[in-house]
Amino acid sequence: MQQTAQILIVDDDQDILVAGKMLLKRHFSQVDICNTPDQIPKLLAAQRYHAILLDMNFGPGESSGEQGYRWLEKILSLEPQAVVVMITAHGDMDVAVEAMKRGATDFIAKPWHNDKVLATVSSAVKLSHSRAEASELRSANTLLAEVTSQNTQPIIADSDAMQQALTMLERSAPTDANVLILGENGTGKELIARAIHAQSHRHNKVFMAVDLGAVAETLFESELFGHRKGAFTGANEERIGRLLAADGGTLFLDEIGNLPLHLQAKLLTVLAQRLVTPLGSNQARAFDVRVIAATNLPLEQLHDEQRFRQDLLFRLNTVEITLPPLRERREDIAPIAEYYLKHYCRKYQKDDKRLHPSALAQLQDYHWPGNIRELRHTLERAVILSQSQILEGEDFQLTSKAKLPQPDNQAAVATFNLEELERQAVEGALKAHRYNISHAAKALGLTRAALYRRMEKHGL
Template identity: 65%
Template sequence: MKQQGSVLLVDDDEDILVAGKLLLKRFFSDVRICNQPEHIPVLLSEHQFDAILLDMNFGPGESTGEQGYNWLDKIIAIDPQAVVIMITAHGGIDTAVEVMKRGATDFIAKPWQNEKVIATVSSAVKLGQSRGEASALRQTNQTLTKLTSKNSQPFIASASAMQPVMNIVERCAPTDANVLILGENGTGKEVIARAIHDRSTRSDNVFITVDLGAVPESLFESELFGHKKGAFTGAMDDRVGRILAANGGTLFLDEIGNLPMHLQAKLLAVLAQREVTPVGANKATPFNVRILAATNMPIDQLRDERRFRQDLLFRLNTVELTLPALRQRQEDIIPIATMYLADYARKYAKDGIRLSAALQDAFLAYSWPGNIRELKHAIERAVILCNGDELRVEDFQLSHAVTSVTSQIPALQSEHAVQDIASAHSTAPPELTQPTSAAGEQFNLEEIEKQTIAKALKAYRYNISHAAKALGLTRAALYRRMEKHGL
């Protein structure tokens, strides 16, 4: 059976060319011959060869091999990945060593033995195909890295409150220093992390994000460190952990403050040793990764050794920056809103839509407890539901956030208890109640649920994990309800 492969035979002896082609065609799908080495550049430009057999001497009386050396150098210059096998009737060990030093893969002496030629060329073809696949994979990986690491969302930071932050970013980004980013939920911590990566010397490498608040404790080591096949039930194949996947690039550890103490110790050990051992493996693998971390946990809580390991904190906060809340960035509110409006108008085919003057005033007066994330979701919802070419105050639900939370919301025992706890609040705004009917006062449970979730989110500064726990919900269930109510 023929092997898939393309072979070029270059020799000035017509008998060698004919015999070589007849032999090689029995084993390889594509065999081409050339009796003039001057045609080699054109042939290489028109075709990709898995292996090239090149004679060392061209012309009557030539035996020095200099012509072969020169053409070998030219082939390698044209294609550094080329697999070249040198052929000569004049040569020994010294000649073989010299051609190998110049980049040849193997050496065949004349007169050749057919079995040895086929074995040598078969190995060379496989090597050439492997090099081609590896080169294609490298190019694909580079393209994917650029696409996945590219910061698709521009970071608007013209407000005076953002200038100290941007000054720190500009100074620390070109270094490999670990950075800890603090700030409320929705302030753009991941976006600023990507901005640091884009300005770093690692910008051509991958940027990988891990939401530690969403990783189950039982899967923490597998997700970050990787695992070997058979390491535990369900480990059907080897898996590369996020740390090794980010090798050479940047790893962003989001919600680092939610990591339990016993897992903090494991993360600390890996960061301190700069090597990771996959689950089920016996050998540690070194890595070269820049660590960026973020949390909405206040700095005084991070410095409480009962909640967060101080030695891990010292590893993470070589540089520390705090993102201001959106309400502290008045100058940025309208530009950010305009950016999202353009994005969603294009997405939902509503070009030409704009913000009314009254709405811009309302945006500036609003406290935005959910920060940029809340603004983004509010803009998307309004674009979807609006009928005209101008967004108005009536298209947004901003009133619920101005109601202050006067007490902490007690933990609930189940998802179905949300309505029960909401009905216990006597301060519910009038608009949440339905008109009194003959059957007595009635309540809109959907609005009560929405109001309760909004209070919980504000009470816990939009920390999804804490708000979900207080409401007796899972993070996924809370996200579904937030999406349902446009929060």
């Protein structure tokens, strides 16, 4: 059965060319022959060859192999990934060894044995495929690193409350120190983590984010450490873990405070040893990542040994950055609102809209329990629904959202509209748990994904 592969034979002996082509064309889809090496550059420009069989000597009386060395060097300069098999005279082992030192993959001695030629060329083709796959993987990883490292959203922070955080960011980013980012949900912890990565020496490597609040306990080891095929029921293929996928780059562990104690212990062991063993494997693999973690837990809960392992905390918080809530940086509300207003007008192909001064005053007076995330969603909804070019206060519906509806003694006025009851329940759970998505979802008996869908549905 023929393999899809292109083979080139370069030799000044016509008998070798004819015999080689007759042998190889039964096994490979294309076999080209060339009796003068001067044609090699033209052939390589027109075709990518999976294997090139190159004679060591051209012309009568040549036996030093210098011509072969020179053309080997030329081929590798034109195509660094080329797989070259040298054709040598029988007994010229020294010449063959020198050629392999200079970049040749293998050699075939003349007169050759057909089985040996087929085995050598087949191995060369496999190596060529492997090199191509590795090159494509490197290119894909480079592109992935570029895409994931792009900080498409600027950090808008003129307020005094944010200056200390930004100073800590600038000082810690060029180092390899682990960073712990503290702050309520929606304050921009991942944005800060990406900025740290972008300003580090790892900026051209992968930024890998893992939402630990969304990872089921049973899948934690598989997600972070990886697994071998057949390691457990449903493991139908090998999977690389996030730690190894982020090798050389930055691993962002979001919602680290939601990790149960027994999984904290496993994470600590891996981070301390810098070795990870995929499930189903007995071989530990080294990795090199910078860890940035984030949590919305208050400091007093982080320092509670019943809630969080202190040895893990000490490993994560070499540098600690605290992000203030939006209500403590009101001077940033206007520029943030202007940024998202322009962003969503472009996204939804709307004419530019402006904020009425009274509307801006309402945005600045609102307490924003969901912080920047809530402000962003509020502006997006207003851009979609408003028919006016100037957004008024009523376009944001902040008055009704400022506090939860309080029950009264007039049962007759209570709403029994299911949609409204669902909205109130979701909003109440979010506020009761300070917009901690995991805790609010648990209180409502929902998954995080289901809660996000209902938040989107009700514009929360």
